[in-house]
Amino acid sequence: MSEIKLPTEFESQMFSLLGKEEFEAFKTAVNQTPRTSIRLNSAKPFTLNWPNSPIPWSRQGFFLEDRPSFTLDPAFQAGAYYVQEASSMFIEHILDSLQIPKGIYLDLAAAPGGKSTLLSTYLGNEGLVVANEVIQSRAQILKENAIKWGLGNIIVSNNDPDHFEPLAGFFDLVLVDAPCSGEGMFRKDPQAREEWSPDNVQLCSARQKRIMDKAGALVKGGGYLIYSTCTFNKQENEEMIQFLTGEFAFEPVQIPLDPIWNIVESPVETPDGTFFGYRFFPHKVEGEGFFITILKRPDSASSQEPGKIKDFKHPVLKSINEREEIGFDTELGFEGKGKYYSLNDSIFRINQAFFRHFERIALHLSLRYFGVELGKKQKNDWIPSHEWALSTLPKNGFDSFEVTLDQALDFLRKNDQEIADLPSGWVLMTYQNLPLGWVKNLGNRVNNYFPKEWRIRM
Ligand SMILES: C[S@@+](CC[C@H](N)C(=O)[O-])C[C@H]1O[C@@H](n2cnc3c(N)ncnc32)[C@H](O)[C@@H]1O
Numbered sequence: 001m002s003e004i005k006l007p008t009e010f011e012s013q014m015f016s017l018l019g020k021e022e023f024e025a026f027k028t029a030v031n032q033t034p035r036t037s038i039r040l041n042s043a044k045p046f047t048l049n050w051p052n053s054p055i056p057w058s059r060q061g062f063f064l065e066d067r068p069s070f071t072l073d074p075a076f077q078a079g080a081y082y083v084q085e086a087s088s089m090f091i092e093h094i095l096d097s098l099q100i101p102k103g104i105y106l107d108l109a110a111a112p113g114g115k116s117t118l119l120s121t122y123l124g125n126e127g128l129v130v131a132n133e134v135i136q137s138r139a140q141i142l143k144e145n146a147i148k149w150g151l152g153n154i155i156v157s158n159n160d161p162d163h164f165e166p167l168a169g170f171f172d173l174v175l176v177d178a179p180c181s182g183e184g185m186f187r188k189d190p191q192a193r194e195e196w197s198p199d200n201v202q203l204c205s206a207r208q209k210r211i212m213d214k215a216g217a218l219v220k221g222g223g224y225l226i227y228s229t230c231t232f233n234k235q236e237n238e239e240m241i242q243f244l245t246g247e248f249a250f251e252p253v254q255i256p257l258d259p260i261w262n263i264v265e266s267p268v269e270t271p272d273g274t275f276f277g278y279r280f281f282p283h284k285v286e287g288e289g290f291f292i293t294i295l296k297r298p299d300s301a302s303s304q305e306p307g308k309i310k311d312f313k314h315p316v317l318k319s320i321n322e323r324e325e326i327g328f329d330t331e332l333g334f335e336g337k338g339k340y341y342s343l344n345d346s347i348f349r350i351n352q353a354f355f356r357h358f359e360r361i362a363l364h365l366s367l368r369y370f371g372v373e374l375g376k377k378q379k380n381d382w383i384p385s386h387e388w389a390l391s392t393l394p395k396n397g398f399d400s401f402e403v404t405l406d407q408a409l410d411f412l413r414k415n416d417q418e419i420a421d422l423p424s425g426w427v428l429m430t431y432q433n434l435p436l437g438w439v440k441n442l443g444n445r446v447n448n449y450f451p452k453e454w455r456i457r458m
Pocket residue numbers: 088108109110111112113114115116133134135138160161177178179180207211
């Protein structure tokens with residue numbers, strides 16, 4: 001492999017940041033092949049058969065020795081794991097080691113959804129994640145990944161950070177994985193190298209300030225703000241801590257580190273004390289370049305509770321009455337209480353415990369998905385949705401059928417199904433017990449309900 005050519009001004013910047021010796025080590029690391037890593041979905045048990053080793057700061061993350069074809073792995077299509085860069089998984093360590101209170105979380109720049117799915121796993125049924133993406137086409141990918149992850153605790157929105165203003169003081173945790181100059185991705189992404197310039201760093205930093213100026217206000221008293229980038233320069237990292245502490249009241253938070261991880265703690269002096277950033281350099285850790293910091297809003301900062309919305313009046317979403325809701329939970333064997341809404345005749349479910357928060361959010365944001373879409377109910381029959389198939393909710397009353405690898409791929413390609421011994425009616429296709437989607441066996445033919453836009457084309 002020929003040596004990666006780095007922009008000259010970037011090299012000078014890294015030289016002053018690291019010093020001569022480390023800079024040489026950095027340059028060597030940039031020329032090494034990045035490692036492939038995945039994070040398992042603990043709600044969708046799956047046996048990891050590829051040679052692997054654990055990612056030290058994550059219980060669910062693993063490095064793989066080789067990069068398999070994920071597209072052709074039905075377990076990947078079923079949401080049993082997410083392909084994620086190892087440094088990003090440090091968020092798991094932050095949440096666990098600080099025992100961040102669960103509740104209503106916001107991931108303001110969420111697509112394609114790596115960090116939202118991590119937050120979703122941490123929260124389980126003790127909270128909701130609003131996964132927001134400003135770019136419409138990217139919000140669609142985010143929605144697909146939220147559906148695949150399947151925990152039913154993600155709300156996908158497609159809004160500009162400005163639109164969140166009415167939700168000031170509303171969130172227990174706000175995560176901003178900011179759009180950045182991507183210096184940490186140089187060895188993976190030639191485009192990031194080509195687009196880099198000192199001017200672009202300034203543009204990124206100015207955009208980040210605009211985003212963080214909104215984001216800081218959304219954290220409730222006692223809540224947390226996490227800011228991260230995949231870049232090295234100080235303007236987009238340490239200087240953002242100075243900006244944030246100048247704009248809002250925040251308290252510093254320090255993360256316990258195991259020295260063998262080689263993550264660099266970077267102290268930042270501010271008039272309110274010393275804050276901490278954490279840096280991941282490719283010559284020091286097995287992961288891509290990354291920066292992360294966490295700040296705490298003082299308990300005295302103002303908070304906003306959802307309040308009681310007497311009659312939920314939404315232009316397209318309709319709340320379903322309580323008696324019917326209890327009926328659905330019992331009929332379908334769902335644990336815990338659900339709150340149900342209809343949208344274009346399709347029925348959605350979210351955790352009852354957070355429905356007031358959800359309704360408040362729904363009134364202010366442009367939603368692309370939420371909870372679990374179950375499908376349509378016609379008289380006594382359900383027309384189950386693909387979203388329900390991929391969710392971790394039970395599918396009582398439906399037959400399921402375990403397929404081989406070839407049959408699974410055939411199904412995922414949306415080919416016609418010719419399978420002997422398939423039960424009649426709606427059948428949940430599973431691979432290694434992981435639901436893949438529905439077919440309907442009509443006797444003389446079998447309809448494949450895998451969504452057209454999701455089908456694999458390889
Ligand atoms: C680093 S990526 C997020 C990656 C994501 N957190 C993950 O882990 O999968 C940054 C995201 O910010 C979005 N973005 C771009 N401009 C933005 C803006 N002005 N405000 C908010 N988000 C923006 C991008 O579309 C992109 O999806």
